[in-house]
Amino acid sequence: MKVNIIMDPLLLLRQSIKSRGLKDTAQREGIVRFLAGAKGHLTQEEIFKALREREPGLGRATVFRTVKLLEEIGLVTRVTFADGVARYEFAYGRPHHDHMICVTCGVALEFSSPAIERLQTRLAKARNFKVRWHRHEMFGLCARCAGKNSS
Amino acid sequence: MKVNIIMDPLLLLRQSIKSRGLKDTAQREGIVRFLAGAKGHLTQEEIFKALREREPGLGRATVFRTVKLLEEIGLVTRVTFADGVARYEFAYGRPHHDHMICVTCGVALEFSSPAIERLQTRLAKARNFKVRWHRHEMFGLCARCAGKNSS
């Protein structure tokens, strides 16, 4: 049985930072706090602009580097939809999921399927492929946009 | 029962071109011929460089526009792996498949699973989501690279 102990994301951040010999900064904590609160799938630019209002002087480069660090730590997940732009969502403490993305309005519905994951694992095993991560995305029309079009 | 009639890709190209009021050019035919022969997942740049040798004077913009057109027609599929660069593979007449991508050597193994597709369809239906296309990718280590690392 697997047990996950969920701690405050900021504590995990500090712990990860210390164990890597890095330093704890207001910018890093601010970005984590923001992402933990803001649900959704945000681009670097969106994160930058939103935070810049509260913390003038914040630089794009810091957002870029922090978001990369958080991905390594496992606090955020990078997702890339049809437009090819990298987006980030807060992942810590949330179960894995994949997305259905509406090509009209851009909304990203989440789904998860243990049955699919099992089949996936079996397929990988048959090829001796060691899966590190995966992404499974469906692109199409959400209920709302499909309704509009068919009228 | 669904029947697919597979014709020469060049004929499909000409037919699609005509039905759209576009014009048939040597460049377009050359790109289709090249892609139909070259198996694999090629970037625009790779397509451009390979073809440029045979056909000096060919421009990047033409490759860009043609590849976009071919995607609309359904002759090629765009796939985007971990590096975020768009790649194209010849799709016409080939069954749908997804990929396992080795993060070390970059090889892309193909897989397909009707069982997964069925589950996927069911999940989408439950949300009234109309799937246009999907991608399902596993990133990790292929058998060869996993073997090297564990030694």
Place this chain on the structure above:
DNA sequence: TCCATAATGATATTAACTTTCATTCTCGAT
């Protein structure tokens, strides 16, 4: 408090993608 070193932010650079525009080519009408 000191100070080695990590982090920051402005800016420059890179890389892929996309648009612009003057010229060339295609193809149906003649």
Place this chain on the structure above:
DNA sequence: ATCGAGAATGAAAGTTAATATCATTATGGA
């Protein structure tokens, strides 16, 4: 066969996101 409207082309410029550089600032252990 040739004409001509409009599509296609290719060089170059523009755009956008991602990444690197570097002088300056901030962190945290000694």
